Amino acid sequence: MSRYKLYTYSNLEEFNKFYKELEEKGERIFPFKFQETGLLLEENNNVIEITHLVAYLINNPSDILPALVNFNHLDKDDKVIIKEELLDEALEIFAPIFEGSSPIYSVEKEEGSLISNITPFERQSLYVYKNEKELTKIIEYLNMNKIPIVNFSSLNNEFNEKLSEYGYKESEVFIDITSLVLAMESNPHLIYLSEQYLSLTRSYRVIVLGNIANKALEYLRMFFDSIQEITKVIPLSLENEDTPNDTKQNDTVIKVTDLDEKGLEMLCKDISAKLFGHQKFKDRFITSIKNFNFLNKINQKKLFSIFLLGPSGLGKTEFAKLIKENLNSDASLIKINFGNYSSQDSLNSLIGSPRGYIGSEEGGELGSKLIKSKVGIILCDEFEKATLPIFNFFLELLEDGVFTDSLSREHDIDGYIIIFTSNLDAQGFYKNIPEELQSRLDLVCEFQPLTSKEKQDYIEYFVENFLGKINQQNFITEEINSIKSVPVDSDNIRDINRILTDRILEKLEGDNLLELQNVFQQ
Incomplete structure (x- = not known):
């Protein structure tokens, strides 16, 4: 049996160019699909794209044989294309099928189409929203107008049956693929799996968070070719209707999650320049805070917690102050010294005593300082001296991002950074801090003296x-x-x-x- 060539493209621009050329002829490129591709190849002149299939098979080698079977009817009139960076892996996986490669634009095009009798297909636009606030408005509008909106993980047969049952058309459904695109970054084999679903839902309106829209275009180039503002399909003003006046702005708590991409970069650069030493910690912090900023925007993470260890005077408190200065230089830093919280009623001092007890009318130190401060950062100093009830309180707080004080005031600290400091070394940390609390922390680092x-x-x-x-x-x-x-x-x-x-x-x-x-x- 003679083997065939694989044809390669180098980037998204080249793929789009090739796609457009075919589209102008009323032709299209097919993503590989188990079972269906085998049937498709019974006809002549097909173009099959296998980039995401190869990425999937690298992680799932047990499916290589079924994939090979799908190419039984491949012949010289068919073309199989792949992104250049995965060519070597593809030639290894499909060694019985392909023996060489050629750039896609070196293919001599014969007169007539590469694909015969194919219904023209147009790729969709991706519609983007800027942040969680805009997404909330979108959901409110769609719910008010009884228009379905789901995330990608909700797409299944049961959902499709409900759509039919209630008489909805696919074009009336909105799908948010933000979490899907994020997952693709660390699990590229998901790209292939998602293609299987998207190929069945081509008429849905697909939305995504704006700062990852370009990645979505790269990963899902078979389905999307452009980015549009969400206002193109939803007649809703998404501008900030509540532009605060000076008085209102003074009452606003500024959090790291309020920073745009430029503001976050400035924060990271300032810390890199002004926190001397601790380079490994700074590198980890910059990566972690960017990840938190995104995860918070898609409601995957409430708080960002850091535990800094090491002798006094190495910059632990200074680090907290640097963040505060970048967020709101005029605000006071919320600082709780847990050296004063070693008694049995320490939790009452923190969040207020139960009603009827002395101190119940004050609401506790933490609640009082949260109300007064206008910056989303809390510094917990000498935290190793806290009591077990305090540890348990923070265990829940790091999970829920909310607590109620003795005055029944609910404090929502979603988007805050909590920095715990201690003079303990790493060994003392693992000995004195409960394991359950250790597991809730995002970043733990022991500061060392400057060189x-x-x-x-x-x-x-x-x-x-x-x-x-x-x-x-x-x-x-x-x-x-x-x-x-x-x-x-x-x-x-x-x-x-x-x-x-x-x-x-x-x-x-x-x-x-x-x-x-x-x-x-x-």
Whole structure:
């Protein structure tokens, strides 16, 4: 039996070009489907796309034989195409079928079509929404107008039967594929499986979160060819109708989940630049906070929790302050010192005493500070000193993202970052913090003292930052600059700050210091 060539395309642009050429002739490309592809190949002049099939078979080798069987009727007039990056794997899996390859545009096109007698098919547009708030408005509008909307995982025979039962047409149904596209990033074999469902639901309106729409086009290029705003199909204004006035904006809690892509990048860059040392932690944080931002927007994760270990003065609290400054520099940081929460009634101090008991009218320290602060970050200091009821409280809070204080006020902290700090080392953490709570934490890291290079970088940063505040007053800075080269015998950043401040003040003593004080008092 003679073997055939595989034809390759290098990218989505090339695939779209080829697809459009066929489409203009009233022809199309077929995705591979078990059983159906075998029947299709009984006719001549077919084009079959197998990129996602190969990705699927790499993870499911038991299905290779059934896939081979589907190519029994392949002949020289048929063309099988694949994305170039998976060519080697395809040639290995389908060695009995294919023996070589050729770029798709080196194929000499004979007169007449590659596919005969095929009904023209148009790929759909993907409709995008910006964030969870827009999605909520979309759902409200569709529900009000009794238009079905489902996520991809809800597509099954039972759903299709209900559509028929209630007289809905496919074109009236909206499908959100956001969670599907996210899953495809780590499980590429899902692309092939999803094609099987999408090929049966071509008339549905498909929506996706805007910042992953391009990935959806790449993964599902057989079905979608463009991106459109959701307002093209839903007559609903999705602009922010509640544009806050100055007074209302002052009452708004700003959370990391409120940041757009640019704001999140600025936060990560600021932490990278101003948190000295701890590079491994910073790399993990940047990846984790971006993942959390997305998962929160699709209602998959309520809170982001970090537990920082290590001796005092290594930057644990400074890290929390850096996030706070990027979110809302005018707001106060919610800080709870659990060194004061070691008594048996510590939980009452945190969220208020039961009604009728002393302290029940106050609502607890956490609730009171949440009401006053306008930034979505909570710092829990010396957390290893907390009691078991406190541990159990946070166990539930990290899961639910909401709690009720003694005044029956419900506090929803969806989108918040909670940072726990402790002077324990890693061994002490695993010994003293309950395992159940450990498993709820997103990021655990032990801060280490700065290296000599990192300490020197910090000293230069501190001095330059100080000079930046006084240079406008035309003070001579050479002597202050000389401080950078004087060694500091401490690993504690607070001690380093104090030592450097003392040295700078010594350089500015006398008339210079008095003049500087007068300038800043004016």
